[in-house]
Amino acid sequence: MIDTNVYMPIKSNIMEIIQHTDVEYTFRMAYKGEVKPGQFFEVSIPKYGECPISVSGIGEEFIDFTIRRVGKVTDELHKFKVGDIFFIRGPYGNGFHMDDYKNKEVIIVAGGSGLAPVKGIIDIIHQQPKDYEGFNLLVGFKSPDDILFKEELKIWNEDLKLILTVDGAKEDYRGKVGLVTQYVDDIIIKNMDNVAIIIVGPPMMMKFTVEAFLKRGVACENIWVSYERKMHCGIGKCGHCRMDDTYICLDGPVFNFSKAKHLYD
Amino acid sequence: MIDTNVYMPIKSNIMEIIQHTDVEYTFRMAYKGEVKPGQFFEVSIPKYGECPISVSGIGEEFIDFTIRRVGKVTDELHKFKVGDIFFIRGPYGNGFHMDDYKNKEVIIVAGGSGLAPVKGIIDIIHQQPKDYEGFNLLVGFKSPDDILFKEELKIWNEDLKLILTVDGAKEDYRGKVGLVTQYVDDIIIKNMDNVAIIIVGPPMMMKFTVEAFLKRGVACENIWVSYERKMHCGIGKCGHCRMDDTYICLDGPVFNFSKAKHLYD
Amino acid sequence: MDINTKKVTKNAYRITKQRYKTALRVRVPGGRLKAEYLEILQKIADEYGDGDLHLTTRQGFEITGIDMDKIDEVNAIIQPVIEGLEINQINPNTGYTAAGTRNICACIGNRVCPKAQYETSGFAKRIEQAIFPNDFHVKVALTGCPNDCIKVRMHDFGIIGMTLPQYDKQRCVSCGRCVEKCTKLSTGALTMENYKVTREHDKCIGCGECVLNCPTNAWTRNEEKFYRLAIMGRTGKKNPRLAEDFILWIDEDSIIKIIKNTYDYIGEYIDRSLPKEHIGYIVDRTGFIEYKKWALKDVELSPMAKVASNIYWGGIRY
Amino acid sequence: MDINTKKVTKNAYRITKQRYKTALRVRVPGGRLKAEYLEILQKIADEYGDGDLHLTTRQGFEITGIDMDKIDEVNAIIQPVIEGLEINQINPNTGYTAAGTRNICACIGNRVCPKAQYETSGFAKRIEQAIFPNDFHVKVALTGCPNDCIKVRMHDFGIIGMTLPQYDKQRCVSCGRCVEKCTKLSTGALTMENYKVTREHDKCIGCGECVLNCPTNAWTRNEEKFYRLAIMGRTGKKNPRLAEDFILWIDEDSIIKIIKNTYDYIGEYIDRSLPKEHIGYIVDRTGFIEYKKWALKDVELSPMAKVASNIYWGGIRY
């Protein structure tokens, strides 16, 4: 075999596991190296397979993966305990360029597990709010039981402008109910030309949220999205993440909407 | 209806019933009228039917029918008791002309129930043996159990030249065994030209017995046979007893063999 | 060459093993045709095909080896046959309009066969007129008598001629021939009693052997035509099975109405996600009772008719 | 006119409903014929018949309305067809030698149909050569695949093509199409395990759907031909029934040998007091086990072949 095999993953230790919901955990993995929010890794368990997972937290010696149980690999992952090992390769993709948002009114809209890839950005802004003209966070989940990062949300709620909503809930739920799009107009934008809007979530949620902001007069260029596709290889070979001439794994997953609007499946 | 209905039978009383075997009885019926041996009656039971039965005995005020249980009518007949009534019409057919046999060496060969129609002749010869040059009686039955007219045979055995044989019997049977044809040659014929041979029985028995006598040199003209056919009407209408241009019921059942030999079925 | 295979097959041409070659299936409703049409078939086979014909399993001719791009030309040539056979066609000179509902097959029937109870080809044509053209995959076959030479019991609708034998006991001579033939060849529905014959109606399959064999015309046929309608027989990979009796002693008009009703039922229940779902499998899904409700809608059966209360199909299951 | 009906029918002419009119049944073994022969059929129909033809239930032409006293003339005219179709004939220009054993039917087979596993007409002709002419009433049919368009399961011998699928797992892309098709269209003999396909041999009916639908040629056919031999199906008045599987994965030569053996068996056991006794009823009388003994005499089956230990026929009983 040739010297470097890009498909060969590296071992990583589970440092911590945080349970969010019945099916969603955050795994804190030992990792050193440069990683940007929005980038992803191929997380793998031999004999079970690989799957692309965005980093949901970045530390000096760790990265977080917030993983939902949705298949063979993730089912297996959820059996793992602190100290266990699994394999990763990455980081892949472009991630968010924090420079793009500096000194701007940043608005992040996240739907469900779309919160994971942007959590790194929130952390950064939360830590250095002065670098930005403002910050609004609009987060939506299906139901109260699906809410991720509850602890963080509590903290953010105290420090940031946060709107947390759920699509539906039982009658006794006291939080906001409704799709995120319903709350887009509640966000105050001071200067339309100096806004940076980051939208991540399920395809339909992203589509309608983008539309809502466009309707408010936000320019395409001031919107960023992160696309999720089936990325088998992460390195522009397997073809599954291609949208027209664009490979999500190479050219994304984060796109400025002025580019993204031309992408079609 | 027209005045005389030839199909209308007359009532007749059962005067006596003699059981020969399990299935053969002689019914002595009240009857006045001229009847010849060899003639037959249509014996009937309303709703059961009619069947042609030869007279097996002829008296001043009675006639005998020796009847084997072989079907619907005869089965029913055998339930009848002395004093009961059944219906008869007849006599039909030509019967035996005793004049034909006068002063001749008479040989009667009877097989099974063929003894019935010739019993009248035997009775006549037995009563007036002088009228005949000689008399031999050769009688065959299937088995000892099938022997008819046992009482009469005993008497005849004393008075007449009688050969009684059965086709087959158990080992302890002490009488003669074998087909009648085996005994034809045992009969002494004094004058071939003055012999009168009467053969009555089942078709095959008659055929071979006739052949046996022809072989001995007896002329066709000296042999008489009585044919049995299915006679529904007895009066030349129903057609069943026809053999070529001859109606057995009208022209027979007794035939000189010089005529009979040309009859074919 | 870009070909819409669905259009080709709907037009009664086949997608064959040999790429870009097709085969035209000329169906002959009821199996009877004027000899003069053979000329046209021969012309197509010789000039457009490979010179061969295959007699199809459903009384048609399959003219093989036709280039797919000659379909329009062949459609023009076959037109007189389509017209002559009185095929329902929507646009002249465009060939067959649909090929989903299969050719209605018929044994030779009583124009020729002594055993047949009716003119099968004629009835076949009546049904043809009622249900063609149609894309639903339905197979109908008619047979003159329960000998079933056409094998109607492997069809969705099997129509078997029945005669209701009439007995004139005055003409009966007790020869016993009907009883003998019924026993040996048929179902033993006849018995001789008091020299006359008794017919057990529930055992009688209306085959007419009594009539055929009666030497005195004591047994004759009823003037009315009756049929046995057996349904949902099929061949196939999963569960070949015999059609089971649905209605005995049914009349012609009711059969046509039931078949038409069945198309409504298919329209309601067919699984349109499949390339084609055969009626038998639809009935398997909905159950016979639901099918029956649809089939008998507005059907006015005569009191003679005997309808099965339920049907349990058997067959071989793989 | 004094006519020996038995001779007429043996000569493939029918005793029709119309007195003194007969109908010639021109059989086409395997169903395939050169179009040029249509000319002869048309001539007979027009000059001797009533101008009509009926496509028979067994892949033949019935030319109707022929005067019985024209049989000899018609026999002379039909001679080229008999020769062209390679019918075994004892005396030329005397028409068909026997009509007891029925025309060997075949679906169109793999000359045309994508689903067929073999060239049905060719195999039909091989059987034809082996068993004709013959007076015993035997029906043989061949179908290319278990879809059974020719309805072999209503025949005494039903021959169904089977392929033994070969799986090259290196070529398999786990697209699942074979599993889906096998499950939906066939018997569900395939399952996906570890992204590759497992085939359950006992469930597999050899239909070839896996091969047909495999986009990568991971599934291919075996070079050897295999067949399913189903026997003693029938239509009829008393007990229409499906042919049941006798031998699976049997080869061509063994089938021919078994059919020939069956004629010996018929010769031994047929009830000659009846006008004609069908083979199925003889087997009913002697029992399958006795039949099997005769049928398999000197037959050397391959180890692949799977013989039924006993057969219990079902069907409808009237």
Next chain:
Amino acid sequence: MKIEISKEDFNKSLHRLGDEYRIYAPVAMAYKGTFSDTDSIRYKEINTLDEIEFNLKSHFSPKEVILPITQVLFYFTEDQYKEPETEKKKLLVFLRACDIHAVKRMDQIYLENGQRDPYYQEVRDTVKFVLIGCEKSYRNCFCVSMGTNKTEDYSLGIKPVGDQVLLDIKDEELNAYFFGEEKDFEMNYVTSNDIKVLIPEPHQIAKDIAEAPLWREYDERCVACGKCNFVCSTCTCFRMQDIFYKDNENNGERRRVWASCQVDGYTDMAGGHSFRKRHGDRMRYKVLHKVYDYNKRFGYHMCVGCGRCDDACPQYISFSTCVNKLHDLGKEER
């Protein structure tokens, strides 16, 4: 007297005759044939001329009118014999020349061969025959060979011509019913048939004819259905049947029904013996009766050449062909 009347008037006359007569004629009965959708042409009581099938030969002969297929001889009330009521009406039967000749054969057996049959006699005394002339010979007819193509032995001759009917009234009694213009005409009769039958002279029939190989062909061919007998205008055999009524076992009846010498059971005797098991022997029995035995007994042939046996045989066995074979056999043996 020969007259011409309109169909309408003829029908009126028929209507009047109906008071006194039951009128029987050959009728094409739709759907009643042996095969589906075919007619059966047989005798039926009619009311008008149009009901009569004049153009085709009837499948069954008129004998069933005077010799019913099933005829009750006696009703039984417990052990009493009771004769059926006498039919009050007379009979008028439309028929062809051969069939009139056939009546003579029936008379021979029922009235002259042994005692007179009272049931037959009763009918026969009341029946009058209406001759339908034959415009043409039908398939299988060979009346000319048998000399039965023509007859004068009828009460009325009828010749429908368009809307008119020509009548040849021979029975004075019938003059009272038909009034028309006198008009001379000849009744139709055929003078030749397609089928010609040569009947062997009695001496040409060998004594051992029963052994002739000729008959063996029919062992295989004949299916012993009896149709030839039942359609025959001259066959007269019957059998007797006694029954209980199913509804009341105390009562019952004695009938006679037609019998056929071709059908199994004809020769069965009580006890099980039977004759002529081979169908060829039955064929011989029938054929020789028609053209030899009967002639020997009564001096003329039984067969009248109507050809209905040939029309009816499901096996296409031809009686006339057989007779001609018999004739050829006689020639060979001469």
Next chain:
Amino acid sequence: MKIEISKEDFNKSLHRLGDEYRIYAPVAMAYKGTFSDTDSIRYKEINTLDEIEFNLKSHFSPKEVILPITQVLFYFTEDQYKEPETEKKKLLVFLRACDIHAVKRMDQIYLENGQRDPYYQEVRDTVKFVLIGCEKSYRNCFCVSMGTNKTEDYSLGIKPVGDQVLLDIKDEELNAYFFGEEKDFEMNYVTSNDIKVLIPEPHQIAKDIAEAPLWREYDERCVACGKCNFVCSTCTCFRMQDIFYKDNENNGERRRVWASCQVDGYTDMAGGHSFRKRHGDRMRYKVLHKVYDYNKRFGYHMCVGCGRCDDACPQYISFSTCVNKLHDLGKEER
């Protein structure tokens, strides 16, 4: 160097080459076609010239030789990743001009689009190509339209003529294997096809082409079997599969196998969402990739015009027809 050698000598050379090379060529494999009694023409290791199918287009492209349908990436021994052994022999592949052009497309993805693929690289480094010239254009070919009808990019050109073989040896290394008389000749190539494809210029493709009604036709027609992708010489998609060995659950492997953008599941994401459910959209995805998207990214068209997709489609969907429709659409919209 261009030489002529006898077939016999050529085979001897092949034999010698066999020590160092695995030699692949299109072979007509009897009975291995989709339909019974048909051939499958596809790539197989060969030993002699006669095994090669020169006259017909192969059903599958040579890509399977260099990009195996199933390729193991890692063997797992418990939790250890182990790479497969390196193949020791080099590869010699007989193929046509269009297929050589296709190799460039494979290279583009596997070696230049992002990181190099080590598995592909390993094979690619050892493969030499033998050009089979095209004497004639086959059905559905449109290489001329794609400019792929001709190539100089081969190690050996081969032109069998009777019992002789003409060779154009471009790879010096191969000179050591083939000895014959020098002879000048030109490799065959086609200069025109029956099928001509007009490819819309990028600007002619509307931005909302995905909404064009054109694709809807294929929703119904396409059965999403993926054959067009699997026979395509330029399709390179794969998916990954991890398995346990059934015989020992502790061990297993990670493979990649070819994938098809037409087949269900291609876009399925963990969690259930998927894209392009309509078959017409998949058709559009494929077609535009071949003649638009790829070109936008890499500057030349992906499709090489071999026409195998048209040859293979069970629904007779023609790629080239679709491209021409796309072109016409572009014209209309101009």
